[in-house]
Amino acid sequence: MxxxxxxxxxxxxxxxxxxxxxxxxxxxxxxxxxxxxxxxxxxxxxxxxxxxxxxxxxxxxxxxxxxxxxxxxxxxxxxxxxxxxxxxxxxxxxxxxxxxxxxxxxxxxxxxxxxxxxxxxxxxxxxxxxxxxxxxxxxxxxxxxxxxxxxxxxxxxxxxxxxxxxxxxxxxxxxxxxxxxxxxxxxxxxxxxxxxxxxxxxxxxxxxxxxxxxxxxxxxxxxxxxxxxxxxxxxxxxxxxxxxxxxxxxxxxxxxxxxxxxKHHAACFGTHGTLEAIGALRREGLRPEQVRAIRLKVDAGADAMCNIAAPRTGLEAKFSLRFNAALALHGADTSDSATYADAVVLRPDLEASRAVTTVELAPPDWPEDVTEVTVTTLDGETLVRRHDISLPPGDLxxxxxxxxxxxxxxxxxxxxxxxxxxxxxxxxxxxxxxxxxxxxxxxxxxxxxxxx
The missing domain is CATH 1.10.4100.10 (2-methylcitrate dehydratase PrpD)
Incomplete structure (x- = not known):
């Protein structure tokens, strides 16, 4: 010391x-x-x-x-x-x-x-x-x-x-x-x-x-x-x-x-909590046509790291919480780097899901590595999931x-x-x-x- x-x-x-x-x-x-x-x-x-x-x-x-x-x-x-x-x-x-x-x-x-x-x-x-x-x-x-x-x-x-x-x-x-x-x-x-x-x-x-x-x-x-x-x-x-x-x-x-x-998603690590949390909801049956709105609550530091609101290239998409929320909701294979091709960013279905997604920057006492996803469905149901990206997916x-x-x-x-x-x-x-x-x-x- x-x-x-x-x-x-x-x-x-x-x-x-x-x-x-x-x-x-x-x-x-x-x-x-x-x-x-x-x-x-x-x-x-x-x-x-x-x-x-x-x-x-x-x-x-x-x-x-x-x-x-x-x-x-x-x-x-x-x-x-x-x-x-x-x-x-x-x-x-x-x-x-x-x-x-x-x-x-x-x-x-x-x-x-x-x-x-x-x-x-x-x-x-x-x-x-x-x-x-x-x-x-x-x-x-x-x-x-x-x-x-x-x-x-x-x-x-x-x-x-x-x-x-x-x-x-x-x-x-x-x-x-x-x-x-x-x-x-x-x-x-x-x-x-x-x-x-x-x-x-x-x-x-x-x-x-x-x-x-x-x-x-x-x-x-x-x-x-x-x-x-x-x-x-x-x-x-x-x-x-x-x-x-x-x-x-x-x-x-x-x-x-x-x-x-x-990493097991080919995007900025700050988006992985979003990908994992929405991915879990999709595995439980959530589909894009059911969703009215998505709110992502993240550490305020994400704003300067991965909060590009409207990406227009594949590189920008890797740093967009909203776009990665859309990818996860639609079941895209984010382990495949081709998912982040420029053409994918312009897909109308993904843009539509991105448009109903908002990002909330959490107060200073929020755990830095935790993402909270709140999904409101068209029938009024509220679904909430959290993911902590600091936890490895199992032992060696x-x-x-x-x-x-x-x-x-x-x-x-x-x-x-x-x-x-x-x-x-x-x-x-x-x-x-x-x-x-x-x-x-x-x-x-x-x-x-x-x-x-």
Whole structure:
């Protein structure tokens, strides 16, 4: 624990210590994060933003050292971290940690993978680095994310950059002093604004955070100087971008990774309470033609996150509580990213249901992660359901087969079902892999060959 004078040093020390004797359940969660992310990055590699970034990387040229997932080998680690980080977030279907308000895996893992591939490092080293980065982001997020996020910063791009730097520094074997400098370098690159939600720029935040973490660690390794106390320093990150750290400083209360949450709807996590609550009512027999009105009661913070009232694109729809209420009411498969295609947004039946849906912003004492749905039917009946998005859908044994199915659904259209099954098996034994060559070879587009 730190009283504030040495926050950065404390977080560096604790995140490194978190990689010693990683509990089996925490290691399993890390591998599920890897599995989930690879599926998303493969599917996301076909999104317009990913293709734009991939084409830019081709134009730049580089010494071939790393793989862009769903594409080929032949890029620099920096290029791979940027493109893969953006691709993993492009569908807005990737994991979350509510305490830090970050989509953690897509910012922490890509730089680690790129460096490990370039340097021939083991799967065990990758997992340990991932844990170090996750815990660093978790501690920083717990300190600052509430006020930082409320100010309009996209924490995936900002806090995520610190987590990525911590992970890459750990993988490179940097000592505590060099790792603190990597934090300082990452802090000067940390960026992302919630005003970009509903555009490609939101996913770009994730790619830039992964890239920033990787370059910061490499620059620190090379001897570049930076403030080693950037988090707590006057005019540093906390002073300029938050309302201040809470009294008591840093506390590590067990692995933040254990509280990772996976998405099963391809939309902003803030809409998932609506999707689950209305989905439950539909399973009980509710149909669109019965509904007079729907009221969604949500935490006031949702207004700046997922309250686009009248979306006109698929990206905007992912951040619309009203539109997701309509999707759930009509029984749409929101686990399928194609549900959020531009054409779907203009369907008259969905627009009609959206039009009778209102959003009520709850008072400050409302539980932040709870959505309450009230449906008034044409015959005067009132139906009420609540859902708490902070509660995982079962233990790891329950989640594992569901995530495996999600991975196959996302990965198979890109690399084929047989290769996807082999890739999932390789991730399952990742801690025993001498390097990443087998796994990453499976993650390339089989029609593009081994070189770009």
């Amino acid at each position: 730190s009283e504030g004078a040495d926050l950065t040093a404390t977080i560096v020390r604790l995140s490194r210590a978190a990689t010693t004797d990683i509990p089996p359940a925490t290691l399993e969660m890390a591998k599920l994060c890897v599995l989930d992310w690879f599926g998303l990055a493969l599917a996301g590699s076909r999104e317009p933003l990913s293709m734009l970034l991939h084409d830019a990387a081709l134009t730049e040229g580089a010494l071939p050292a790393a793989t862009i997932v769903g594409r080929t080998f032949g890029f620099s680690p920096r290029q791979a971290a940027l493109v893969n980080g953006a691709a993993g977030h492009a569908l807005d279907y990737d994991d979350v940690n509510l305490a830090m308000r970050v989509h953690p895996t897509t910012v922490i893992l890509p730089g680690v993978l790129a460096l490990a591939e370039a340097q021939g490092l083991s799967g065990s080293a990758v997992l340990q680095a991932f844990v170090a980065g996750y815990e660093a982001a978790g501690m920083i997020g717990a300190l600052v994310s509430a006020s930082h996020y409320a100010r309009g910063f996209h924490a995936t791009g900002t806090i995520g950059a610190f987590g990525a730097a911590a992970a890459c520094a750990h993988l490179l074997g940097l000592d505590e002093a060099a790792t603190a400098r990597a934090y300082g370098l990452a802090g000067s690159q940390a960026a992302g604004l919630k005003a970009q939600f509903g555009t490609m720029a939101k996913s770009l935040h994730a790619g830039r955070a992964a890239e920033a973490g990787l370059t910061s660690a490499l620059w620190a390794q090379a001897g570049m100087t930076a403030r080693p106390d950037l988090l707590e320093r006057p005019l540093g990150f906390i002073a300029t971008q938050t309302d201040g750290a809470p009294a008591g400083g840093v506390r590590w209360n067990g692995h933040a990774l254990d509280r990772n949450l996976f 044994a329950t989640q594992r087969p569901r995530l495996h199915a999600k991975f196959l659904a996302l990965a198979a259209p890109v690399i084929g079902h047989e290769r996807a099954e082999r890739a999932a098996a390789a991730i399952g034994r990742l801690e025993h892999s001498a390097d990443l060559s087998e796994l990453l070879a499976l993650m390339r587009d089989p029609d593009l060959g081994a070189v770009r």
